[in-house]
Amino acid sequence: MSEKKEGFFSSLFKGKRNSQTEEEKVILQNMLDKKDRIISQLQEKLNLEAEKRKKTEVFLKQTDIIQRNLENKDKKNRELKALLEASEERFQNTTTEKEEVLEKYNDLVRILQETKEENSTLKEEIGDLNALKLREEQVQILGDISLSRDEIEEMQEEITSLKNLCGEQRSAIDQLDADKVKLDGEISYRDSIILELRERQEVSKTPEKNDLNYRLPLEVLLASTKYSDVLDALHKENITFVDEVRKDIHTIVEDIKNSDLALSAIDNFNRGRYCWDVKTYISKGPKLSKIFNRQRKLLGYFSENYMEFLIDLEGFDLNRVSELGYSEKQIKDFQEKIKEYDHIKISK
Numbered sequence: 001m002s003e004k005k006e007g008f009f010s011s012l013f014k015g016k017r018n019s020q021t022e023e024e025k026v027i028l029q030n031m032l033d034k035k036d037r038i039i040s041q042l043q044e045k046l047n048l049e050a051e052k053r054k055k056t057e058v059f060l061k062q063t064d065i066i067q068r069n070l071e072n073k074d075k076k077n078r079e080l081k082a083l084l085e086a087s088e089e090r091f092q093n094t095t096t097e098k099e100e101v102l103e104k105y106n107d108l109v110r111i112l113q114e115t116k117e118e119n120s121t122l123k124e125e126i127g128d129l130n131a132l133k134l135r136e137e138q139v140q141i142l143g144d145i146s147l148s149r150d151e152i153e154e155m156q157e158e159i160t161s162l163k164n165l166c167g168e169q170r171s172a173i174d175q176l177d178a179d180k181v182k183l184d185g186e187i188s189y190r191d192s193i194i195l196e197l198r199e200r201q202e203v204s205k206t207p208e209k210n211d212l213n214y215r216l217p218l219e220v221l222l223a224s225t226k227y228s229d230v231l232d233a234l235h236k237e238n239i240t241f242v243d244e245v246r247k248d249i250h251t252i253v254e255d256i257k258n259s260d261l262a263l264s265a266i267d268n269f270n271r272g273r274y275c276w277d278v279k280t281y282i283s284k285g286p287k288l289s290k291i292f293n294r295q296r297k298l299l300g301y302f303s304e305n306y307m308e309f310l311i312d313l314e315g316f317d318l319n320r321v322s323e324l325g326y327s328e329k330q331i332k333d334f335q336e337k338i339k340e341y342d343h344i345k346i347s348k
Contacts, residue, residue, distance in 0.1 A: 058297075065304055104176060111169055213311060214285045215344045216242045221269055221278060222262055230262040241344075242269060285310030285344070291337060297324055298334070310341060 218231055221242055230253050237252055239245060245266055253259035268274060287309055288302050301324055307313065318334055326334075 065300055212282055213346055214282050215346060216269070216278065216282050217344070218242060218245075220281050221265055221274070223277075226258045227262050229256045230259055242266060280309070284308075284312070286341065288312070291341070292334070295334075298326075310338070313338060 217240060218234060222231060233253050233256055234240075234245075234249075239249075239252075249266075250263065253262065265274075269278065288307060289299055291310065292298050292302075298321060301321060302308070302312075307316070318331055318338075321334070322328075322331060
């Protein structure tokens, strides 16, 4: 009987231990599951951070490229401005030098004229002296003035000295004439350089017909805000481009402020006189930064590949930008955006 009791209690304790073990297993399993979830969440966070870091690196790279491009453009603008300022400064210095040389030249001409007059007077006196009969010690001149031989010789030496001085002054004047010619040549050359720089910076020459690739919107030619009323009046008449301007344009804008300036700008364009921005537009089209003004990543790609204007996209496969992460739908939208400008392209 005692053996039965021991077996009963033994089985009872064993069942209790088994029950506790199962509970511990469940607890441990729950802890493991919780740790797995925490590890999974941490892994997701790490993946998100890695993706953000990658995007940040791409953005920083694009920003650096844009910054370098801006710095290069600023450097070129500063160099051109410095060259223009230096040329203008040299021109001012040359003008001052020219005025000083001219002043010296005029002084020498005046001195030469005075010397010639004195020389002429002395020659007349010498002629009178030679015509008179010399006495042994003195010569009676005009009945009032008596000169000795020594005085006559001294006078002749003075005349010779004046002749020599006149010759030196004439040589100096000849040298000044040569310097003046040389200086005029330098001034003319510098003037041509300054004129060329100003033309390159502000005004373009008339382009060849092969350079006319795009129609010019009036808002580009008349970009200043002072022409806003003129543009509104023309738009109401469905006149958007310069080539749509009719002969009766004067009657359309005659009472509008600054209409005379606008008409003058249109007339100058038709004569081939316009600024560099206008020449660039009709030759290369609008800037890509205006067409895709909200696509910084895309513009960075264009900049890296030296594409700045609409004409630069001719023959370019936009599907290549898929490497930047753009979807097919986004690329199709880009293509449609470009097609919106087909109406300004001049067919040849």
